[in-house]
Amino acid sequence: MKSSISGFPELLPQEQIAFNRVANSIREHFEMYGFVPMSTAAVERISVLQAKGNDNEIYGLYRLADEHSKTDLGLRFDLTVPLARYVSQNGESLIFPFKRYQIAPVWRGERPQYGRYRQFHQCDVDIIGDGELSLNYDAEIISLVTWVLASLNIPEFHTEINNRKILTGFFSRLVRKDNLINAIRLVDKIDKITSEQFDTDMTTLLNNSADISKVRSFFDVNKRGDVDQILTWLRSLSLGEEFVQGVDELDKVVQILKKLGFNDKRIKISTSLARGLSYYTGTIFEATFDGVKDMGSIAGGGRYDNLTQTLGNEKKYPGVGATIGVSRLITKMLESGEMNTDKCSTADLLVTMQDQSLAPVYMRIANKFRAIGVKTETYLQEKPLKAQLSYANKKGIDFVLIANEKELVKSEAILRNMRTKEQHIIRTEFIGSDVRDIIAHH
Amino acid sequence: MKSSISGFPELLPQEQIAFNRVANSIREHFEMYGFVPMSTAAVERISVLQAKGNDNEIYGLYRLADEHSKTDLGLRFDLTVPLARYVSQNGESLIFPFKRYQIAPVWRGERPQYGRYRQFHQCDVDIIGDGELSLNYDAEIISLVTWVLASLNIPEFHTEINNRKILTGFFSRLVRKDNLINAIRLVDKIDKITSEQFDTDMTTLLNNSADISKVRSFFDVNKRGDVDQILTWLRSLSLGEEFVQGVDELDKVVQILKKLGFNDKRIKISTSLARGLSYYTGTIFEATFDGVKDMGSIAGGGRYDNLTQTLGNEKKYPGVGATIGVSRLITKMLESGEMNTDKCSTADLLVTMQDQSLAPVYMRIANKFRAIGVKTETYLQEKPLKAQLSYANKKGIDFVLIANEKELVKSEAILRNMRTKEQHIIRTEFIGSDVRDIIAHH
Numbered sequence: 001m002k003s004s005i006s007g008f009p010e011l012l013p014q015e016q017i018a019f020n021r022v023a024n025s026i027r028e029h030f031e032m033y034g035f036v037p038m039s040t041a042a043v044e045r046i047s048v049l050q051a052k053g054n055d056n057e058i059y060g061l062y063r064l065a066d067e068h069s070k071t072d073l074g075l076r077f078d079l080t081v082p083l084a085r086y087v088s089q090n091g092e093s094l095i096f097p098f099k100r101y102q103i104a105p106v107w108r109g110e111r112p113q114y115g116r117y118r119q120f121h122q123c124d125v126d127i128i129g130d131g132e133l134s135l136n137y138d139a140e141i142i143s144l145v146t147w148v149l150a151s152l153n154i155p156e157f158h159t160e161i162n163n164r165k166i167l168t169g170f171f172s173r174l175v176r177k178d179n180l181i182n183a184i185r186l187v188d189k190i191d192k193i194t195s196e197q198f199d200t201d202m203t204t205l206l207n208n209s210a211d212i213s214k215v216r217s218f219f220d221v222n223k224r225g226d227v228d229q230i231l232t233w234l235r236s237l238s239l240g241e242e243f244v245q246g247v248d249e250l251d252k253v254v255q256i257l258k259k260l261g262f263n264d265k266r267i268k269i270s271t272s273l274a275r276g277l278s279y280y281t282g283t284i285f286e287a288t289f290d291g292v293k294d295m296g297s298i299a300g301g302g303r304y305d306n307l308t309q310t311l312g313n314e315k316k317y318p319g320v321g322a323t324i325g326v327s328r329l330i331t332k333m334l335e336s337g338e339m340n341t342d343k344c345s346t347a348d349l350l351v352t353m354q355d356q357s358l359a360p361v362y363m364r365i366a367n368k369f370r371a372i373g374v375k376t377e378t379y380l381q382e383k384p385l386k387a388q389l390s391y392a393n394k395k396g397i398d399f400v401l402i403a404n405e406k407e408l409v410k411s412e413a414i415l416r417n418m419r420t421k422e423q424h425i426i427r428t429e430f431i432g433s434d435v436r437d438i439i440a441h442h
Numbered sequence: 443m444k445s446s447i448s449g450f451p452e453l454l455p456q457e458q459i460a461f462n463r464v465a466n467s468i469r470e471h472f473e474m475y476g477f478v479p480m481s482t483a484a485v486e487r488i489s490v491l492q493a494k495g496n497d498n499e500i501y502g503l504y505r506l507a508d509e510h511s512k513t514d515l516g517l518r519f520d521l522t523v524p525l526a527r528y529v530s531q532n533g534e535s536l537i538f539p540f541k542r543y544q545i546a547p548v549w550r551g552e553r554p555q556y557g558r559y560r561q562f563h564q565c566d567v568d569i570i571g572d573g574e575l576s577l578n579y580d581a582e583i584i585s586l587v588t589w590v591l592a593s594l595n596i597p598e599f600h601t602e603i604n605n606r607k608i609l610t611g612f613f614s615r616l617v618r619k620d621n622l623i624n625a626i627r628l629v630d631k632i633d634k635i636t637s638e639q640f641d642t643d644m645t646t647l648l649n650n651s652a653d654i655s656k657v658r659s660f661f662d663v664n665k666r667g668d669v670d671q672i673l674t675w676l677r678s679l680s681l682g683e684e685f686v687q688g689v690d691e692l693d694k695v696v697q698i699l700k701k702l703g704f705n706d707k708r709i710k711i712s713t714s715l716a717r718g719l720s721y722y723t724g725t726i727f728e729a730t731f732d733g734v735k736d737m738g739s740i741a742g743g744g745r746y747d748n749l750t751q752t753l754g755n756e757k758k759y760p761g762v763g764a765t766i767g768v769s770r771l772i773t774k775m776l777e778s779g780e781m782n783t784d785k786c787s788t789a790d791l792l793v794t795m796q797d798q799s800l801a802p803v804y805m806r807i808a809n810k811f812r813a814i815g816v817k818t819e820t821y822l823q824e825k826p827l828k829a830q831l832s833y834a835n836k837k838g839i840d841f842v843l844i845a846n847e848k849e850l851v852k853s854e855a856i857l858r859n860m861r862t863k864e865q866h867i868i869r870t871e872f873i874g875s876d877v878r879d880i881i882a883h884h
Contacts, residue, residue, distance in 0.1 A: 016481055045447060109503070
């Protein structure tokens with residue numbers, strides 16, 4: 001029984017330890033900003049999952065005990081729909097602005113042969129307001145996500161920022177209302193398709209095909225200039241109220257970020273940044289590695305003012321949020337060897353055992369190490385010492401404690417550093433901070 | 443849209459913070475013993491889920507996009523089957539004894555009207571050997587679980603221990619082989635049914651109905667006496683090789699635990715402890731609150747020598763493990779108010795804002811607090827100071843920073859303790875450890 005199910009990847013212990021280290025670091029950063037952990041059920045009503053009319057593949061559930069009746073339940077395919085449902089449901093009990101993060105698996109009912117992940121982790125952070133939400137929070141989210149990414153051991157990256165109102169304002173004069181989102185989605189693909197393909201597809205959406213030159217020039221010019229130059233250029237265009245409002249919002253968010261210390265290397269304006277999802281209404285942003293276009297974004301998000309309303313909630317809960325592509329990020333870090341993956345134990349010390357009948361003595365000594373905060377495994381299988389040392393090596397445990405019966409009678413043991421081979425003789429009656437310091441400062 | 447799905451409970455932020463605090467404490471204890479985190483996919487092949495022939499309700503999956511074809515996939519109903527499958531599959535890459543823990547949701551396809559949980563968390567810890575696994579590890583698992591439970595703020599509890607070989611040895615002379623597990627399961631219910639009911643049901647299983655008095659007396663006597671008295675009594679019975687082996691194993695595990703400092707209040711032998719699951723082969727144990735019988739166990743587990751073989755693996759991977767009933771435990775702790783649930787933020791400090799145009803200044807000050815390790819929220823909505831202080835109170839944030847434009851120009855701010863109302867004037871250019879100490883030591 002060695003079947004692995006395609007699309008449901010699993011990690012080996014050393015990889016899982018590395019994964020958790022990254023996930024915990026992200027978690028600590030979110031909590032440093034006061035964000036609370038949220039853990040919704042993995043299961044939602046199918047009607048809720050489909051409320052946004054999305055075309056994501058969804059897994060529905062049926063009870064094996066009752067094969068004829070499919071349930072009205074399915075597995076979540078993202079963490080945003082459950083958030084909207086949770087806020088709609090618990091709005092009266094929450095304190096706003098509600099700030100939550102969630103790092104959890106999601107499921108996509110893809111066909112196996114697609115070779116795509118059918119379970120992977122998402123890492124979302126959102127701020128939801130009750131009726132109103134200041135634009136300051138848009139800047140806070142971008143600042144937080146940039147700070148989180150910068151804390152990880154990853155290559156240089158930058159964050160592109162735009163505003164959906166700039167895109168909708170621009171296109172509202174050129175395409176029919178029902179083509180707006182298609183035009184925006186096409187812009188989202190601008191770096192992935194040829195310029196000929198872009199022109200052809202865009203022309204079919206335009207009311208007047210002659211406008212293609214306007215479109216081309218609008219999305220071309222933005223490639224040049226720093227943040228202030230692009231803002232000046234955008235201000236020079238008179239493209240209606242919505243467009244101007246988008247420029248004002250973008251300006252405000254960017255100015256806050258500059259005052260927080262983000263320079264032109266970290267923060268860029270890109271008018272061709274579109275984000276495919278239909279629910280964004282204002283600020284949008286995406287972080288990508290410098291000079292790497294084809295890997296896609298490592299984080300992204302934006303402002304959504306009407307999300308809960310799509311679930312039939314009359315109350316307005318505007319939000320701004322981000323997703324960090326934690327599965328993709330960690331997979332890449334594991335592949336490139338940027339993460340230390342040689343540890344298969346959480347322990348820093350292995351207490352070896354040379355006399356089976358003294359097992360409780362070794363176990364008591366291990367407890368003394370734990371009491372002073374040293375993570376400690378005890379080797380309790382009857383094996384030659386050599387095999388036990390090899391076990392410590394293979395698991396990446398840096399220290400071992402070695403004592404035979406004679407030494408134990410004298411309350412002595414040898415603490416050996418497996419890397420440097422340095423040894424200390426320690427007293428086992430009382431294990432104190434001096435011993436902890438040897439292990440902590442190696 | 444305020445529909446909550448029955449059987450899929452969700453927590454409010456203050457409850458989730460409390461839940462995570464308990465889960466993290468458990469996690470830290472496991473890692474203190476060197477156990478590695480394991481995270482298998484939530485989805486298994488239905489054939490694997492059913493390999494043990496269990497009668498658990500299982501959720502199968504179907505793709506909404508393709509309603510005609512049910513998949514061969516289902517959601518896990520426990521964490522033991524996925525462990526067995528994972529070890530079978532990755533045995534060559536693992537280092538044995540393999541020690542892992544997993545705290546994760548499981549799903550049961552119960553009918554909604556049963557009012558039972560259809561998603562809940564399990565918390566499992568296991569040690570798996572490659573061909574062999576010393577009985578010392580049975581003692582280590584019991585010791586670890588007892589230590590974890592004792593670290594939680596819960597009522598007094600004790601751990602009952604038994605050995606399956608004692609039960610199978612005892613019954614092998616009284617019932618047919620195919621009635622063995624039924625007899626053991628009936629013993630498992632001994633405290634939940636009347637003695638008349640027990641006698642009636644047991645009599646139908648016995649080869650000779652006259653043996654009911656032997657059964658009654660065997661499971662009665664164990665209620666009296668301490669560990670050593672019961673062991674002496676068990677040794678006095680001559681009930682065959684398997685029975686004696688069970689007594690030997692029980693003796694050894696109990697003696698180790700006594701040497702580790704567990705006294706007769708914490709550790710009891712109960713020959714009527716049976717554990718319903720069919721895969722146990724040796725040591726079994728269960729922790730329950732002192733004097734509370736009807737709540738069921740708060741943790742339990744045992745030795746299983748043949749688990750992976752039920753999945754068709756020829757190799758023997760004996761294991762010993764435990765489950766802590768973390769959902770039940772935390773629900774009870776929340777209900778009884780034993781957990782502090784008044785904090786709806788992870789932050790210890792709220793930086794308030796009195797001048798919208800100075801938002802970046804407040805955000806920069808918040809960053810300075812974060813840099814010295816103080817978890818800090820920034821209030822960025824335009825609201826009267828009074829509303830912001832009320833927000834801090836409602837979220838259970840103990841400190842607030844207050845500064846208007848005049849004070850900021852002088853690089854001054856007021857740090858107020860919301861509980862004691864004590865105030866400090868601090869300098870905002872440099873926020874150092876003295877300020878952190880005020881917040882940390884309140």
